[in-house]
Amino acid sequence: MLELNRIEAGYGESAVLRDVSLTIPKGKLVCLLGRNGVGKSTLLKTLMGLIKVNHGHIDYQSHNINDKSPTWRSRKGIGYIPQGREIFSTLTVHENLQLGLEARQDQKKNIEPGHQVYDYFPILKDMQNRKGGDLSGGQQQQLAIARTLVADPDVILLDEPTEGIQPNIVQDIQDVIKDLKQTNEKTMLLVEQSFDFASEVADYFYVMDRGRIVYEGEREELTEENMRGYLSI
């Protein structure tokens, strides 16, 4: 349902992604693995329309979306949770969540108290009136995920949700990701450096090195032995 075909993209004159092809089938969770600086975040930004494609094409529901804006993509159901979370620190948790509604196609203006995001992350209900900047890193990550979920996206692009986060929250996030796939049939692309996390949730995986896809395979092939050399294990 979302596909990169022979993409070259980067910053200014310098290409970061080189001849990258990747498919995220409907209802599947695809993991993109690789070390620091190999181009994983650049790939997500390119999918989201934040970086221009130099060559190749991005197809969403079988249509070329190369020239569509990030706003168009989010309104059409592509949700993006960036690395670093980009929480508004001076706004409250509630206000941060309200901002997520902007990406909805309907005119929904409020998040009902029984919304699924509060089941996933009860702490966000308890902390509704706290400023985003007062939350811990793990709580901010939960807020960033919830803010995307209130828009009810079909596809979720998630950039290293476990980076620098305490283990109990990593477990909560893992449970939510599994539920999003199993119960809500979301389509997901998860960027990760953690082999343990990726191997728990992935249906299919790609490994990136220096802007190229160097390995791909089914979940069964995602083993420590195969990943040694590509990841720090």
Ligand SMILES: Nc1ncnc2c1ncn2[C@@H]1O[C@H](COP(=O)(O)OP(=O)(O)OP(=O)(O)O)[C@@H](O)[C@H]1O
């Ligand atoms: N805004 C930018 N302008 C110029 N070059 C950039 C910019 N952002 C990233 N790069 C470069 O692009 C390359 C890929 O970076 P990217 O952030 O996509 O890697 P990554 O695999 O996501 O790594 P990390 O896990 O550290 O985020 C790096 O060489 C990086 O220095």
